[in-house]
Amino acid sequence: MNEKKLKNLAHHSRNSLAADVFKRFMHNKAAVVGAVLLFIILLCILFADLVAPYSMVTAYDSSARLSPPSAEHWFGTDNLGRDLFARVLHGSRISVGIGAGATLVSLAISAVIASFCAMSKKADFFIMRVIDVVNCVPSILLAMMFLAIMGGSVLNMMITLTIVSVPSFVLHIRSVILGVVEQDYIHAARVSGSSPVKIVVKHVLPNAINPIIVEATMMISSMMLSAAGLSFIGIGVTPPSPEWGAMLNYAQGYLRTAPYMAIIPGLAIALTALSINLVGDGLRDAFDPKTGR
Amino acid sequence: MGKYILKRLLYMIPMMFCVILMVFLIMAFTPGDPATNVLPLTAEPEVKAAFNERVGYSDNLFERFGNYMNGLLHGNVLSYTTQENIFGELALRFPITIRVGLLAFCISAVIGVSLGIMSAIKQYSFLDTTVTIFAVLFASIPSFFVAMMLILYFAVYKGMLPSFGLEAGWRSYVLPLATLVLSSIPMLSRLTRSAMLDAMSQDYIRTARAKGCAEKRVIWKHALKNASMPVLTLLITGLAATMGGSVIVEQIFTIPGIGTYMLTGVNDKNVPVVMTCALVLSFIFMAAMVMLDVCYALIDPKIGARYKK
Numbered sequence: 001m002n003e004k005k006l007k008n009l010a011h012h013s014r015n016s017l018a019a020d021v022f023k024r025f026m027h028n029k030a031a032v033v034g035a036v037l038l039f040i041i042l043l044c045i046l047f048a049d050l051v052a053p054y055s056m057v058t059a060y061d062s063s064a065r066l067s068p069p070s071a072e073h074w075f076g077t078d079n080l081g082r083d084l085f086a087r088v089l090h091g092s093r094i095s096v097g098i099g100a101g102a103t104l105v106s107l108a109i110s111a112v113i114a115s116f117c118a119m120s121k122k123a124d125f126f127i128m129r130v131i132d133v134v135n136c137v138p139s140i141l142l143a144m145m146f147l148a149i150m151g152g153s154v155l156n157m158m159i160t161l162t163i164v165s166v167p168s169f170v171l172h173i174r175s176v177i178l179g180v181v182e183q184d185y186i187h188a189a190r191v192s193g194s195s196p197v198k199i200v201v202k203h204v205l206p207n208a209i210n211p212i213i214v215e216a217t218m219m220i221s222s223m224m225l226s227a228a229g230l231s232f233i234g235i236g237v238t239p240p241s242p243e244w245g246a247m248l249n250y251a252q253g254y255l256r257t258a259p260y261m262a263i264i265p266g267l268a269i270a271l272t273a274l275s276i277n278l279v280g281d282g283l284r285d286a287f288d289p290k291t292g293r
Numbered sequence: 294m295g296k297y298i299l300k301r302l303l304y305m306i307p308m309m310f311c312v313i314l315m316v317f318l319i320m321a322f323t324p325g326d327p328a329t330n331v332l333p334l335t336a337e338p339e340v341k342a343a344f345n346e347r348v349g350y351s352d353n354l355f356e357r358f359g360n361y362m363n364g365l366l367h368g369n370v371l372s373y374t375t376q377e378n379i380f381g382e383l384a385l386r387f388p389i390t391i392r393v394g395l396l397a398f399c400i401s402a403v404i405g406v407s408l409g410i411m412s413a414i415k416q417y418s419f420l421d422t423t424v425t426i427f428a429v430l431f432a433s434i435p436s437f438f439v440a441m442m443l444i445l446y447f448a449v450y451k452g453m454l455p456s457f458g459l460e461a462g463w464r465s466y467v468l469p470l471a472t473l474v475l476s477s478i479p480m481l482s483r484l485t486r487s488a489m490l491d492a493m494s495q496d497y498i499r500t501a502r503a504k505g506c507a508e509k510r511v512i513w514k515h516a517l518k519n520a521s522m523p524v525l526t527l528l529i530t531g532l533a534a535t536m537g538g539s540v541i542v543e544q545i546f547t548i549p550g551i552g553t554y555m556l557t558g559v560n561d562k563n564v565p566v567v568m569t570c571a572l573v574l575s576f577i578f579m580a581a582m583v584m585l586d587v588c589y590a591l592i593d594p595k596i597g598a599r600y601k602k
Contacts, residue, residue: 030429133311136575138537141555145316145567148559149323225435232437233544233556248437252545255441256449263445266438274433281429 024286031282037275045096048089056086057242068260075264078247079254084261087242088268094154094243096272099224102161107216110166111205114173118181118204119196124174131167139164143230152238157230161223172215176208183207210287217280221273228269244269294590294600301583305576312575313568317361320564321354327373330562348373350564361565365572373563382554383573389459390543390550393466394535397473402528405478409485409524414512416490424486428479436476440545443468457547469546473539477531484527488520495519518592525588533581537574 025031044051060080069076075084117124134142146160180186181204189199228245230236237243239250244265251262327350328341336344345351349360350373364370370379412421431439447468448456454468455461492498493516501511540552547553551570558566590597 133308133315136308136312136578137316137571138534138574138578140540141537141559141567141571141574142319144540144556144559145319146323149320149325149562221433225433228435229437229541232435233541235556235560245435245437248441252441255445259445259449262438262441266435266441270430270434270438273435274430277429277433 021283021286025282028282028285030278031286034275034278034282037271038279041092041096041272041275044089045092048093052083052086052089054090056083057090058082058240068258076258076260078261079250079258084247084264087247088244088265091242091244091247091265091268092272094237094241095224095228095245095269096220098154098158098161098227098237099220099276102158102165102223102227103216103219105158106162106165106169106219107212109162110169110173111212113166113170114177115200115204117170117174118177119200127170131170134167139168140226140230143226144235147230147235152231152236154237154241154243157227157236160230161226164226165219165223169215169219173208173212176211177204180204180207211284214280214284214287217276217283221276221280224276225269225273294587294597297600298583298587301586305579305583308579309572309575313362313365313572314358316568316571317358317564320562320567321357325562326350327562327564330560331374348376357564361568364565365569370565370569372566374561379566379569383551383569386549386551386554389548390552391536393469393473393548393550394539396466397470397477398532398535400470401474401477401481402531404474405481406485406524406528408478409482410489410512410517412482413486413489413493421486424482428483430479431475432479432483434476436472436539437541437545439475440468440472440542443471444545459548465546469542469548472542472545473535481524481527481531485520485524488523489516492516492520521592522589525592526585529581529585529588533578536577 025035048054060082065077065079067077075088078084078087113127117127143160143164146163147156150156150160186199186203189203194202227236228243228248231243231245232249234249237246239246247265248262248269251258251265254261326341326345327348328336328344332341332344342351348371349357352360361370368378368380371377372379372382375382408424412418412424415421444456447454453464455465456468457465459465493512497519498511498515501515502508506515537551540556542548543550543552544556551574554566555570557563558570590600
């Protein structure tokens with residue numbers, strides 16, 4: 001009887017961290033709203049083809065140019081008579097895809113570089129000097145240089161945002177990791193003869209993962225916003241693709257006659273970024289109840 | 294302290310050289326040439342080659358870099374497209390960017406920091422909730438969308454304010470400033486709030502209250518001073534960023550500032566323009582960082598003591 005209780009307790013305590021995080025997350029109203037919103041957006045991304053086939057994105061209907069939202073075209077049509085609903089729906093794949101893809105690649109690269117920083121003083125010195133130089137140049141100028149030269153496409157946008165975001169991401173991960181490296185259990189692991197690689201993979205990264213997850217979540221939305229901004233000034237994703245920022249770019253000319261052309265993609269960007277930010281905020285508070293509130 | 298500042302300023306020289314070299318290499322080892330980007334699509338290959346020859350783009354890498362550095366030392370760098378001195382163009386554009394940027398910076402610093410302090414003092418009050426919701430919302434709305442909605446309402450529907458250029462006096466500054474302020478307040482107020490809350494929960498605040506310190510003094514003297522470091526960091530990096538001009542805002546409102554200059558420079562593969570802009574902006578950024586370190590030393594006696602030897 002007693003043994004069973006103990007076993008239960010042990011079992012309970014093993015799951016308690018994740019369970020606690022989940023519980024705290026669910027208690028945060030804003031975070032739950034964000035999560036639900038994000039879930040709906042993810043459904044849109046997954047099932048975009050079922051709702052509106054991709055052919056609708058580029059299908060012209062010259063008789064229905066600039067028609068306001070109606071039963072036939074839920075979000076209206078643009079200057080070429082393309083259905084805005086289909087374009088916004090499929091645009092979610094591009095915008096969120098760029099944000100998530102660039103963040104994942106940048107996360108992987110930055111984690112490796114930051115681990116080098118944490119493990120070797122020499123590497124740290126060298127890498128920090130390089131980052132010092134890169135950080136002096138405004139990241140938007142760097143992004144503009146790469147994009148203008150490589151030409152605008154979804155892949156180039158992802159590559160550019162990855163390159164541009166690595167320095168600041170390395171700085172963040174490095175500061176988190178350096179905090180962990182100072183802990184006693186890392187000294188213990190080192191004294192007991194673990195190899196640097198083993199220390200990083202087994203002890204440092206698992207203990208540094210929470211703030212990194214939060215930062216990465218926030219980064220998805222900020223990358224999405226940067227991508228939209230670059231497309232908006234005309235050097236990002238090129239016209240036929242339904243990227244939200246690019247859609248706003250040519251909505252500029254029709255602000256007087258067709259304001260919905262700007263409002264709808266703009267709201268799509270804002271709502272997506274908002275849902276991701278709310279989830280990120282919720283995660284931060286859930287991981288570490290002391291910060292935030 | 295003086296010696297330290299001097300050392301930091303001298304350290305900027307090799308850093309700036311590295312920035313120039315980095316931008317040069319990126320521009321050099323990527324495809325494309327100025328003639329293709331500037332001349333019309335139908336231009337003959339010979340015309341293009343002649344253009345590249347004339348602007349000096351067809352020289353080899355070392356010559357191009359040497360020419361640029363030589364021009365820089367004599368304060369005379371020629372733009373590929375206009376064949377005029379870039380510094381003349383910068384002298385025209387910089388005041389515009391700085392005027393818009395500084396105004397926006399001051400307005401958002403005052404509003405953002407005071408909103409943050411007020412919502413930290415009255416945590417969970419109506420004001421705090423409103424500010425928090427506003428901050429979360431506006432942090433997710435891209436600045437160009439804010440700008441377009443402002444244009445739609447104030448310029449297109451109401452016709453009260455001009456939507457482009459800076460020719461109409463103070464009226465033409467309202468919308469760009471509003472856009473910049475609205476997009477920078479959220480981060481400032483959130484950071485100020487969390488830094489203040491963090492400081493207010495420290496032991497020294499309890500001590501100050503316990504010894505009978507007036508609440509006003511506790512907040513302004515003890516909490517704010519300790520909360521000012523992260524806020525100051527954000528403010529000064531923000532100040533450095535405003536000097537570079539917001540490309541997006543300048544583009545929407547067609548403001549002839551540094552941002553639009555960089556964009557046309559990049560689009561034309563106008564290497565000297567891009568390099569000079571990068572140089573000037575990196576100089577401003579590094580100068581701001583030195584300023585920040587001095588501020589740290591002034592605010593925090595622990596840091597200040599390190600320089601007093």
